[in-house]
Structures are given as C-alpha cells and as structure tokens.
Amino acid sequence: MTFEFLKHDIKQQKARARYRARQCVAEQSGREVTINGKQYLNFSSNDYLGLNHHREINKALQEGAERFGTCASGSSLITGYSYAHQSLENDICEWLNKPKCLLFASGFSANTAMMQVLGNKTCHIYLDKLSHASLIDGALASDAKIKRFLHNDTAQLSRLLSKSQTNTSAEETNNIIVSEGVFSMDGDQAKVSSLAQIAKQHQAMLYLDDAHSIGVVGEKGQGSSANTEVDVVMATFGKALATSGAFVACDESLADYLINFSRHYVYSTAISPALAWATKKSIELAQKEHWRRIKIQELSLLLMSKLSNKVKLIQSASSIHAIVIGDETSTLNVCQKLREKGIWLTAIRPPTVPINSSRLRVTITSSHNAKDINYLANCINEVIA
Known part of the structure; x- marks a missing residue:
C-alpha cells in the first residue's frame, strides 16, 4: 500500500507522547x-x-453583516475591499501611528507573506531563535539569506549584522531583523528598544510579530511598538481583540509593494467585512478600557x-x-x-x-x-x- 508514512509517522507521534x-x-x-x-x-x-462575547462587539458584528454582508466575495484587488475594511485599516493606522495598513486572513498568512515578499535575493533576514513557525516557514520559502540569533541576544545580533556588512557589497545590505513582541511559548518580551537601536545603526528594517502584545501592552494596547519606533508591525485579531484575521502596519512604499507582489494578499479572499466592522469596536474597547x-x-x-x-x-x-x-x-x-x-x-x-x-x-x-x-x-x- 502506498502512503505508508501516514500511519508510520502517527504511530511514532504516539510512541513519543507527541500525538495531538x-x-x-x-x-x-x-x-x-x-x-x-x-x-x-x-x-x-x-x-x-476577555472581549469574546462582549455585547458591543457582537452588536457591531450583526450591524456589519446587515450592512456589508458576511463575506467579502472576492479578493481585495477585485471587489472584496469594502468600506468596512478601509475604515478598520484607518483605525489601526491612527492607533499605531502608521501611514498604511493591510488586512490578512490570519497571522500565519501575514507572516508568511511578509517574509516571502521581503526575502529578496539581496536581503538578509535575521530571526530570533524563538520566532513563530510562520516566520521561519516564510523566510525559508524566500530568496533571502537567513540567520537565526540566540533568543533575545542582541549582542550576537549586532555581531552578525556587522560581519554581514563587512562581507557584502553596498547593494546587498538589505537587512531585516525579525522578532516577536511577546514570545508565544515563553511569554517573555523582546528587547524592542535595543532591536530598534541596532536596526537604526545598521540601516536595517525591524519587523515585529505582535500577535501576543497587541491589546495587552501599552497604555492604549498599542503593543510592543507603543514606546519604540518599529518599521513593520504584524498583529492578529483572534487573540486579545476577540475576532479573526490579522494586519500589517507599515509605510506607504511597502504597502504598495505588498498590493502588487504579495501572492497571499493578491489571491486570497478578503476577510469578512462583518468581522472587520466588529474589530473596529474591539479596538475601541481595547484602547479605552x-x-x-x-x-x-x-x-x-x-x-x-x-x-x-x-x-x-x-x-x-x-x-x-x-x-x-x-x-x-x-x-x-x-x-x-x-x-x-x-x-x-x-x-x-x-x-x-x-x-x-x-x-x-x-x-x-x-x-x-x-x-x-x-x-x-x-x-x-x-x-x-
């Protein structure tokens, strides 16, 4: 029988007490x-x-469904980009003080998309050792050179960047530093201020996965970038904000590049406009409460x-x-x-x-x-x- 590896690998999972x-x-x-x-x-x-089941969010979801429908019915580049999406993006830009924002179906999709798009053959991606699987998968699927630095070891990161700049020509110094804001399995926080300083010193882009920080960190729940300038912020709606989907907040040139070259963005149906409308209420509550x-x-x-x-x-x-x-x-x-x-x-x-x-x-x-x-x-x- 073919595909024997299916049964074999599951049997091994059970034997190692890793079966899920x-x-x-x-x-x-x-x-x-x-x-x-x-x-x-x-x-x-x-x-x-604790926002799941919140009456105001549920009410906004119902209003959104009645006004915009439950389905976007197309990708954002065809007819799927509604006023509900645009309004949510504007709220996020104002919240995080970013020029542009794009919505994705999930955090995994957003991270994978970003690593693939940013991973040009002229780029070097520096990943914290404990970065999420979506960041690792996206980076490995890109054309970039990849290095992983020890968890929260900013000294090693600095050494790797310095060595890279010494060994590469000027036109091959597109460096991207990637970290989670709050790490999903340990719960500890990245040294965001130090990462931002290193990024500035080496003219690198700083990318933060703030899935577990958004809503929780900062006076108004802005996440890890509340007090530090971060180039690109990705965060999800399905955790502290109690809806579904994700966003990437960045500058205008990167947003324009994503709209034109990110396969995840171009070829995916946009998130439900009703959920986008509900998420606006989630963000409002997260900021004020x-x-x-x-x-x-x-x-x-x-x-x-x-x-x-x-x-x-x-x-x-x-x-x-x-x-x-x-x-x-x-x-x-x-x-x-x-x-x-x-x-x-x-x-x-x-x-x-x-x-x-x-x-x-x-x-x-x-x-x-x-x-x-x-x-x-x-x-x-x-x-x-």
Missing part, C-alpha cells in the same frame, strides 16, 4: 470552557482582554507569588506564563491531574518547544479573578510537588 488530537469545545469564555459535557476553569485561552491590562498584571503577580519554589516558572510580564515540566509524558500526566481538578491547560510539546522543555502554557485573562488564580496555584503546587 482536537477537542470539541461546546462553550467557552476567557474564564471557562465546556468540553465533553464538563466545565473547566480555562487557562489556555488567548482571549487576553485600560483596567483590563491592569487586571492581567495584578493577577500575573499573584500567580507568581503563590507558586512553589519547586515550580519552574519562566519569568514574564505578559499574559503568558510558561511552567516547564521537562519530558512529554510527565507533562501530559500533570495536565491530566489538573483536568481532574477542573483546570484546563494544554501540554506544549516538541517540536513547538525544544526537547525536554515540555510545559504548561498558562494564560491569564481579565476575565479571571483572584480566587481562580489561588486555586490554580494550589493545584499546580500539589501536582508538581
């Missing part, structure tokens, strides 16, 4: 999730600001103070708190014990994270309360001790 299966969610909020008829405290949601960000910070500090010294917690000032267990089997066992106590956490295993660093990825949202955090900490201390 979907779970059908009946209901969920930032705080709770119902799976297989049982309700759990949910600490795996990316609904950081700063208490949601303050609550995340307070609950995060509470969690850190309550966990035992035996728990290996990666320090983080974001919504994401990684608790490293080690091998895959032990991590799955801890997850199961927590589920028995009514806590839903997902085991993060290789290849998403390095071997022997499997972990619990705890996400805290503004929907949680102090009682939830205390219970979570007590349960983790019990099952890991």
Whole structure:
C-alpha cells in the first residue's frame, strides 16, 4: 500500500507522547470552557482582554453583516475591499501611528507573506531563535539569506549584522531583523528598544510579530511598538481583540509593494467585512478600557507569588506564563491531574518547544479573578510537588 508514512509517522507521534488530537469545545469564555459535557476553569485561552462575547462587539458584528454582508466575495484587488475594511485599516493606522495598513486572513498568512515578499535575493533576514513557525516557514520559502540569533541576544545580533556588512557589497545590505513582541511559548518580551537601536545603526528594517502584545501592552494596547519606533508591525485579531484575521502596519512604499507582489494578499479572499466592522469596536474597547491590562498584571503577580519554589516558572510580564515540566509524558500526566481538578491547560510539546522543555502554557485573562488564580496555584503546587 502506498502512503505508508501516514500511519508510520502517527504511530511514532504516539510512541513519543507527541500525538495531538482536537477537542470539541461546546462553550467557552476567557474564564471557562465546556468540553465533553464538563466545565473547566480555562487557562489556555488567548482571549487576553476577555472581549469574546462582549455585547458591543457582537452588536457591531450583526450591524456589519446587515450592512456589508458576511463575506467579502472576492479578493481585495477585485471587489472584496469594502468600506468596512478601509475604515478598520484607518483605525489601526491612527492607533499605531502608521501611514498604511493591510488586512490578512490570519497571522500565519501575514507572516508568511511578509517574509516571502521581503526575502529578496539581496536581503538578509535575521530571526530570533524563538520566532513563530510562520516566520521561519516564510523566510525559508524566500530568496533571502537567513540567520537565526540566540533568543533575545542582541549582542550576537549586532555581531552578525556587522560581519554581514563587512562581507557584502553596498547593494546587498538589505537587512531585516525579525522578532516577536511577546514570545508565544515563553511569554517573555523582546528587547524592542535595543532591536530598534541596532536596526537604526545598521540601516536595517525591524519587523515585529505582535500577535501576543497587541491589546495587552501599552497604555492604549498599542503593543510592543507603543514606546519604540518599529518599521513593520504584524498583529492578529483572534487573540486579545476577540475576532479573526490579522494586519500589517507599515509605510506607504511597502504597502504598495505588498498590493502588487504579495501572492497571499493578491489571491486570497478578503476577510469578512462583518468581522472587520466588529474589530473596529474591539479596538475601541481595547484602547479605552485600560483596567483590563491592569487586571492581567495584578493577577500575573499573584500567580507568581503563590507558586512553589519547586515550580519552574519562566519569568514574564505578559499574559503568558510558561511552567516547564521537562519530558512529554510527565507533562501530559500533570495536565491530566489538573483536568481532574477542573483546570484546563494544554501540554506544549516538541517540536513547538525544544526537547525536554515540555510545559504548561498558562494564560491569564481579565476575565479571571483572584480566587481562580489561588486555586490554580494550589493545584499546580500539589501536582508538581
């Protein structure tokens, strides 16, 4: 029989305790999730600001559907670019103080598109070692030369850039520095100010994936670029903003180039105009309701103070708190014990994270309360001790 590798590779996944299966969610909020008829405290949601199910966003979605329809019915370069899309782009430009913005179907699509488009044969792409898979895949599919620097090691990045400029001619010095604003699996933040300074020194472009920063970081939720000039910002709507899709904010020349040469943008149906209209309301709420960000910070500090010294917690000032267990089997066992106590956490295993660093990825949202955090900490201390 052909395609024997399908069964073989799945069998290997199971043997290595890396097998993945979907779970059908009946209901969920930032705080709770119902799976297989049982309700759990949910600490795996990316609904950081607790905006999912928000009445004003739901109302905007209904208004958008009635006014523009649920489907764009075409790509942005045919008839798919509606007033709802244009209005959302304008809001994002004003929010992030950027000249232009383009919408994409997903963060994965946006990152892959950007790396492929920017990855001209005259370019060098410098990726943080912990950059998202979409950035790595996009870069590898490009014509650029690729180098990965150690996680948050700005000194190594500087050395690599200096060496590159010494070894290449003047017309081959199109350098792009790529990082996440908040890293999705560790929850730590990039050294954005240092990256911006290095980019300026080496005349490089700075590209930030702000999927886990937008809405959460900054006085008005602008993300990692709130206090630092960043050339290109990509962020998603499906996490803190509680809708779906993504955007790239940049200058006019890059936006024009994307419209003409990005295959992901040119050949994809535009996102739902109803969702675009709803996202405008999400951004409005994210900007003005700063208490949601303050609550995340307070609950995060509470969690850190309550966990035992035996728990290996990666320090983080974001919504994401990684608790490293080690091998895959032990991590799955801890997850199961927590589920028995009514806590839903997902085991993060290789290849998403390095071997022997499997972990619990705890996400805290503004929907949680102090009682939830205390219970979570007590349960983790019990099952890991």
